[in-house]
Amino acid sequence: MTPPPANPHDRAAEPPDAGRLDVRNERGEIDAVARAVLTAIERHAYPKASVFAVRLAIEEAVSNAFRHGHRGLDDGLTVHVEYDVSPSSVRIEVEDQGPGYDPEAVPDPTLEENIERPSGRGLMLIRAYMSEVRHNQAGNRLIMRYDRPDAPGASADADA
Amino acid sequence: MSSYQSRLRIKKIDEITRVEFIDRNILDEGNIQAIGDEITEVIDAESCPRLLISFANVDHLSSSALGTLITISRRVKNRGGELRLSDIDPQIYDVFVITRLNKIFDIHDTSDDALKSFQKS
Numbered sequence: 001m002t003p004p005p006a007n008p009h010d011r012a013a014e015p016p017d018a019g020r021l022d023v024r025n026e027r028g029e030i031d032a033v034a035r036a037v038l039t040a041i042e043r044h045a046y047p048k049a050s051v052f053a054v055r056l057a058i059e060e061a062v063s064n065a066f067r068h069g070h071r072g073l074d075d076g077l078t079v080h081v082e083y084d085v086s087p088s089s090v091r092i093e094v095e096d097q098g099p100g101y102d103p104e105a106v107p108d109p110t111l112e113e114n115i116e117r118p119s120g121r122g123l124m125l126i127r128a129y130m131s132e133v134r135h136n137q138a139g140n141r142l143i144m145r146y147d148r149p150d151a152p153g154a155s156a157d158a159d160a
Numbered sequence: 161m162s163s164y165q166s167r168l169r170i171k172k173i174d175e176i177t178r179v180e181f182i183d184r185n186i187l188d189e190g191n192i193q194a195i196g197d198e199i200t201e202v203i204d205a206e207s208c209p210r211l212l213i214s215f216a217n218v219d220h221l222s223s224s225a226l227g228t229l230i231t232i233s234r235r236v237k238n239r240g241g242e243l244r245l246s247d248i249d250p251q252i253y254d255v256f257v258i259t260r261l262n263k264i265f266d267i268h269d270t271s272d273d274a275l276k277s278f279q280k281s
Contacts, residue, residue, distance in 0.1 A: 027188050052220065052251045059187050059222050110260040116234070118227035121259050125223055128258045 016040055017085045022078040025066045033081050034058045037092065040085035046148055053129040054090055054146055060122035061094040061142050069096030069140055089131070090146040100138030167195050170202060176278055177202055178212040178271060185220035196228040200235060209241035212274050216247035226261060233265065242266075244274040 017040045023029045037058060038051055058081075065079040080095040109120040127133050131147040169180040179199060186192060203209045213229075229245075236243040246268045248256070256262040268274035 027190065049251065055220060056222070056255070063189065063222065063224065115260060115264060116230055118230050119223070121223040121226060125255065125258065 017043075018083060020080070020082045022080050023062065024078050025070075025075055030059070030062050033062070033083075037083045037085065037090070040083075041090060044085060044087050044148075046090075047150060050090075050146065050148065054092070057126045057129050057144055057146070058092060058094075060126050061092070061144065064122045065094050065096035065098075065142075068101065069098035071098070073098060088148050088151045090148075091144070092146075093141060093143045095136075095141040098140050100136075100140035103135050103139055166198060167191060168198050173212075173275060176210045176212055176275060177206070178214060178275075180214045180216055181218050184217055186218060186225040187220060187222045189222075189224050192222070192224045192228050195225075196231060199232050203232070203235050203239060203241065206241065207239070209236055209239055210278050211236055211241065212244045212246060212271060212278075214247045214271050214274075215245065215249065215252060216271070218252060219249060221252060221255065223259075226255070226259060229265070230261075242278055244268055244277060246271045246274040 016036070019033075019036055021029075021033050021036075023033055034055055038055055041051055041054055062079055062081065069079070070077050077097045079097075080093075082091075082093040084091045103123060106123050107114050107120060109115065109117065109124055114120060123133075126142075126144060129146070130144040132143075132145040134143050135141060136143070167182050169182060171178045171180075179202065181195070183191065186195065199211075199213075203211060211232075213232075233243050244266050247270060248267060253262070253267070256265070256267065266274075266277070268277060
């Protein structure tokens with residue numbers, strides 16, 4: 001794995017398997033970061049299910065950052081995305097500029113009283129598809145790791 | 161006619177309206193909103209809507225799309241209608257299972273199966 005570039009804002013110097021971007025709330029920019037990560041994953045010949053999982057997780061994480069993290073804030077604020085793809089795992093971090101929240105306080109969307117709510121499923125889907133999900137203390141930075149499922153010695157059980 | 165670009169292919173089969181998506185992925189929130197508005201028009205055009213939403217050609221979706229489906233389902237029920245979903249790719253179906261929405265929606269493997277399941281009027 002190559003070390004990060006000296007100037008973190010010099011995208012041209014960054015290897016394609018890793019990147020750091022500040023994304024605006026525009027479909028073109030969100031799709032571009034997803035495409036960058038998925039291109040790297042496909043280059044490492046991850047299975048199709050992995051592409052699906054990571055694409056979904058990025059979409060949900062970035063959407064949540066704008067919709068919830070930046071609620072009430074300037075719509076022009078960017079969300080910071082970092083990713084690092086290796087042959088055996090993918091790390092993605094999504095940080096918004098909001099005050100954060102308590103991820104443990106999100107109601108379970110599968111409970112009967114919540115099942116017909118139109119929203120509230122993003123974090124659950126991220127947790128279902130990623131091998132590990134955690135937040136920073138404030139709750140405005142989401143760190144996810146996806147382990148390649150068919151790697152030799154891959155464990156069947158991800159971290160809880 | 162307006163320059164609005166439809167995201168749907170809509171076909172009437174007997175008394176049932178079948179809707180298919182033109183986009184292969186239903187991720188973009190703006191797109192989903194427009195899709196929801198279009199389907200709402202279809203629902204409101206009938207006194208007792210019988211709607212089949214086919215996911216043929218859809219290979220990705222987001223939780224926002226699920227939310228819109230729930231809103232659509234409620235609207236159909238409020239008008240005394242019926243809703244079926246069909247042709248859902250296995251990876252997408254997993255998303256319905258994880259969120260337990262496979263218990264809320266009436267899902268069929270194929271459009272033909274779904275069409276047969278509507279009650280005869």
